[in-house]
Every structure is written in structure tokens, then in C-alpha cells.
Amino acid sequence: MGLKVGITGGIGSGKSYVAHIFQALGVPFYNADKEAKELMNTSATIRQELIDAFGDAVYDKNNLLDRPYLSSRVFKDSDQLARLNAIVHPVVIEHGKQWAERQTFAYSLKEAALLFESDSYKSLDFTVLVTAPEHVRIARVMARDNATEEQVKDRINKQMSDKDKMELTDFVIVNDGDQPLLPQVLKLHTFLIEASLTVK
Numbered sequence: 001m002g003l004k005v006g007i008t009g010g011i012g013s014g015k016s017y018v019a020h021i022f023q024a025l026g027v028p029f030y031n032a033d034k035e036a037k038e039l040m041n042t043s044a045t046i047r048q049e050l051i052d053a054f055g056d057a058v059y060d061k062n063n064l065l066d067r068p069y070l071s072s073r074v075f076k077d078s079d080q081l082a083r084l085n086a087i088v089h090p091v092v093i094e095h096g097k098q099w100a101e102r103q104t105f106a107y108s109l110k111e112a113a114l115l116f117e118s119d120s121y122k123s124l125d126f127t128v129l130v131t132a133p134e135h136v137r138i139a140r141v142m143a144r145d146n147a148t149e150e151q152v153k154d155r156i157n158k159q160m161s162d163k164d165k166m167e168l169t170d171f172v173i174v175n176d177g178d179q180p181l182l183p184q185v186l187k188l189h190t191f192l193i194e195a196s197l198t199v200k
Helices: 015-024 032-042 044-054 067-074 078-101 134-145 149-157 162-166 181-197
Strands: 003-008 029-031 107-111 126-131 171-174
Touching: 003 015, 003 181, 015 029, 015 107, 015 126, 015 181, 029 032, 029 078, 032 044, 032 078, 032 107, 044 067, 044 078, 067 078, 078 107, 107 181, 126 162, 126 181, 134 149, 171 181
Parallel strands: 003 107, 003 126, 029 107, 126 171
Antiparallel strands: none
């Protein structure tokens, strides 16, 4: 097992794009948000706890998660959202740990939108934060999601700020469209491979 590295970033920062550059370098890659969606359908633990919390209607007649229904229950209700996260995050964190332990590369990369908010960063060796100026992030999300500026700003304001994330992260990659990404990624990639050699 190599080093366990987490990568995150606010909406529109381009964290997934940066993560895929690492993946192209041969780094094993775990997408926590994607795995969470899968586990909400396949984990018996999550299934039972979601039914207990939100009722039988949370799964449809095909036994698949009814995402619109669940979204309607947690949207604009911070207590219900916290309840959902308390059910899903521990299972995903454990699943990610078990995955990382099976990897044989110098390090593995876990991408998670809520890396710090879920406390999953505490089980990692290093964390990487992808940042971009707010106006750049807003423009990217407006183009990607066909959203208004106000809608994007609202989503950004609901997330943990980059300033707070920077106090917790080990490395920052700037994805502002001006500074080249590849040299930043390659420098960090080299560091992590060298760092892995000192860990036994």
C-alpha cells in the first residue's frame, strides 16, 4: 500500500479535471462522490438506514434509490442533509480505505467534494486543494450547468470556503486558466513518489 492522497476543490475549481491528469500518469484513482452514489444502491447498511430515516419511498419499485425524492427531502433542510451525510459518509470512507489498502502504486488519489467537511481527510497522508478565482469558477459552472450567476453563487456560498480549506490542506494547485496545470501536477507527482519511498 502506498501513500493515501486526497484531492478536493469547490464547485467550478476543476478538481475532477486535475484528478484525471494524475490518473493519466498511472495513479490509482478513487472517486468518492461516484462511489457514494453506487453504494447508496448496493450497501445494505446504507439502504436500511436511509429507509429508517426517510421512509420506504426513498427506494423505487426497482429497489434503486429515488434521487429526486431524496433530494426533495434534504434540499433546503440542513438537518436532514446532515442526517443523510451521517449515514453515507462513514460507509464511503471505510470503502475508500479498503480500496486504498489494495493499491500497489507509490500513492493513490481519492477525489471527494467534501474531503474536509466529512473529516475523511484525517485518514489520509496528504491533501491537495484545487483552486480558482470565484469569477472563473462562476463562468465555468454557468457554461457547464446552464445556470445563472445567482444560482452558482448560491452553491458556492453553501460550500466551505477555499480560505478555510487552505488551512487544512497540504498542497494547492491553481487552476485559473493562466498558470499551466501540468508543471504543477508533475512537481507534486514527483514529490509524492519520492515521499512514498521514505514510508515503510
